[in-house]
Amino acid sequence: MKTEPAKGNIKPKPKKEKTEKDWPSNCVELCGYAASDPVFQRYGDNRLKASFTLGTHQMFRDSNGQWIRTTVWHSIVAWEYAARKTVEMVRRGSHVSLKGRLRSHVVNRPDGKSESKVYIIADNLTVNIAA
DSSP: OOOOOOGGGOOOOOOOOOOGGGSOOOOEEEEEEESSOOEEEEETTTEEEEEEEEEEEEEEEOTTSOEEEEEEEEEEEEEHHHHHHHHHHOOTTOEEEEEEEEEEEEEEOTTSOEEEEEEEEEEEEEEETTO
16 A cells, blocks of 8 residues: 655755756857868967868758758857867868857948858867878
């Protein structure tokens, strides 16, 4: 015979305070090939920045059922320590896996029009030397 605990004896769980990891986050993971060697720059008080373009492949079927492979190009930016490692490890054609976050900014073009640019800030980057 099962016995039910008395309702007065059940203690509610204390509410856990939310931390940064509990909130929805801006997280991107990509694997692809570097289109060029990274460009290394210094800003202000020796802030370091490395940037390069990463190509990823996407497969889909056309109206005839044939597989089509397209390449999607992503602008990648790394700062400080990640920038140093990017310049050391990444070369044109390198197979790169990264984790990062999306950022965007508006660029004013010379013709007076503004354009929105989206790029990825790489926080964690690895290069597969066997690929």
